[in-house]
Amino acid sequence: MRKKIAKITGVAGYVPDYVLTNAELETMVETNDEWIRTRTGIEERRILKDKSKASSDMGAEAVKLLLEKTGVSPDEIDLLICATATPDMLFPDTANVIRDKVGIKSGFGFELSAACSGFLYALTVGAKFVETGLKKVIVVGADKMSSIIDYTDRTTCILFGDASAAVMLEPSEDGTGILDSVLESDGVGRNFLYQKAGGSLHPATQETVANKEHFIYQEGRTVFKYAINGMVSSIKQVLEQNNLKKEDVQWLVPHQANMRIINGVANMFDFPKEKVMVNIQKYGNTTTATIPLCLWEWEDRLNKGDNLILTAFGGGFTWGATLLKWGY
Numbered sequence: 001m002r003k004k005i006a007k008i009t010g011v012a013g014y015v016p017d018y019v020l021t022n023a024e025l026e027t028m029v030e031t032n033d034e035w036i037r038t039r040t041g042i043e044e045r046r047i048l049k050d051k052s053k054a055s056s057d058m059g060a061e062a063v064k065l066l067l068e069k070t071g072v073s074p075d076e077i078d079l080l081i082c083a084t085a086t087p088d089m090l091f092p093d094t095a096n097v098i099r100d101k102v103g104i105k106s107g108f109g110f111e112l113s114a115a116c117s118g119f120l121y122a123l124t125v126g127a128k129f130v131e132t133g134l135k136k137v138i139v140v141g142a143d144k145m146s147s148i149i150d151y152t153d154r155t156t157c158i159l160f161g162d163a164s165a166a167v168m169l170e171p172s173e174d175g176t177g178i179l180d181s182v183l184e185s186d187g188v189g190r191n192f193l194y195q196k197a198g199g200s201l202h203p204a205t206q207e208t209v210a211n212k213e214h215f216i217y218q219e220g221r222t223v224f225k226y227a228i229n230g231m232v233s234s235i236k237q238v239l240e241q242n243n244l245k246k247e248d249v250q251w252l253v254p255h256q257a258n259m260r261i262i263n264g265v266a267n268m269f270d271f272p273k274e275k276v277m278v279n280i281q282k283y284g285n286t287t288t289a290t291i292p293l294c295l296w297e298w299e300d301r302l303n304k305g306d307n308l309i310l311t312a313f314g315g316g317f318t319w320g321a322t323l324l325k326w327g328y
């Protein structure tokens with residue numbers, strides 16, 4: 001008997017209207033368009049300007065569109081997992097805020113925290129729930145990165161943008177779907193990429209605010225090296241475990257943190273440019289939204305049966321690779 005697996009049956013995304021260009025960043029910090037383009041590949045990113053809106057509002061927009069596209073009604077949803085590094089609040093969790101904003105009363109929801117690998121982790125967890133009996137699971141990545149960026153720090157403010165994107169998971173009848181995942185993590189990474197204050201170790205005080213400890217801190221060069229090594233090793237492992245050669249893969253869907261990292265990973269496997277999904281130039285690094293945002297943009301070009309490898313690296317450190325056979 002064929003093992004029950006989950007497949008993606010729909011994908012939708014949301015990006016805010018405001019476009020923050022490299023030219024505008026030049027007026028804010030000592031940087032320039034050429035440096036940003038050549039070092040990162042980013043040309044512009046989207047920013048949620050409305051201060052009354054949060055990650056959940058972007059997540060809710062993506063989920064509403066997903067329900068519309070798939071023709072699924074909110075009361076059919078068994079589970080909604082929200083991956084985010086920028087929850088609306090420390091608690092309650094953002095998944096349940098999204099569920100409320102969309103009108104989902106059935107089933108349950110929870111938030112999952114794995115920084116830029118959040119979507120990959122959440123997709124794997126969501127798939128496991130489908131494998132054990134749930135029928136309709138939504139996985140959404142939503143991040144208002146602008147809420148934790150110091151727009152006077154040129155080393156981080158050029159990198160990130162705001163967005164969300166979501167997928168529907170349902171049981172697969174035809175062998176397509178999420179076939180395997182290699183997920184890894186190493187807490188040594190907590191020293192190189194973090195938001196210091198706001199948790200139980202350093203609760204908010206006047207000092208933490210004055211010292212800008214509620215913003216992202218990153219040692220870029222160290223993260224860069226770990227990112228390439230991590231993604232390459234998990235892609236290798238997932239290929240080996242499934243007796244696949246790199247030629248068997250139609251699409252590489254990498255986390256969009258830096259064009260040089262994406263090229264570094266793709267080159268290790270000789271993946272030609274045409275097989276690699278890249279939209280970093282338009283959105284920058286949207287943390288948990290990068291991978292589903294790519295799937296959303298490429299949806300029309302995907303064919304049933306295509307083998308996709310999704311790969312990510314993020315704070316923690318967390319990283320991994322997922323192999324899936326596109327289902328529609």
Ligand code: UT7
Binds near residue numbers: 155256285315
């Ligand atoms: O998604 C989560 C995981 N995160 C990542 O994967 C990000 C990994 N890291 C990176 O993408 C890159 O390390 C960065 C894009 C963050 C930085 O690029 P880099 O090539 O590693 O630059 P660097 O930090 O080595 O800095 C090179 C120079 C420095 O000047 P000096 O010391 O050589 O004089 C920086 O001060 O570039 C300078 N610099 C800038 N110059 C203009 C740093 N940021 C900027 C800037 N504009 N925005």
